[in-house]
Amino acid sequence: MHFPAITASAAELMVKRQIAGVGINVLSLDMPTTEDFPTHKIILGDNKDQLENLKNLEQLPPTGATIFALPLKIQNGCKAPSRVIALY
Numbered sequence: 001m002h003f004p005a006i007t008a009s010a011a012e013l014m015v016k017r018q019i020a021g022v023g024i025n026v027l028s029l030d031m032p033t034t035e036d037f038p039t040h041k042i043i044l045g046d047n048k049d050q051l052e053n054l055k056n057l058e059q060l061p062p063t064g065a066t067i068f069a070l071p072l073k074i075q076n077g078c079k080a081p082s083r084v085i086a087l088y
Helices: 008-016 038-045
Strands: 021-023 049-051 066-071 082-087
Touching (some): 008 038, 038 049, 049 066
Parallel strands (some): 021 049
Antiparallel strands (some): 066 082
């Protein structure tokens, strides 16, 4: 598996800048070779949302879009597939 990822230092900067969450168009925020998932821990540890496997992100403006993430309710689950839409 080869795809771009977010480094732990970039995640720390995003949290410091008080992001609402992260949305990416690849399988994971972390490098596929990681075993401890530092970026996940930083983003989720600060109670921020993360959305993976998104598409058409290039169609959104740099600012001003409102994102709606509508996850499936999964009993006792910690993650779920979501329908994600944006209004701009």
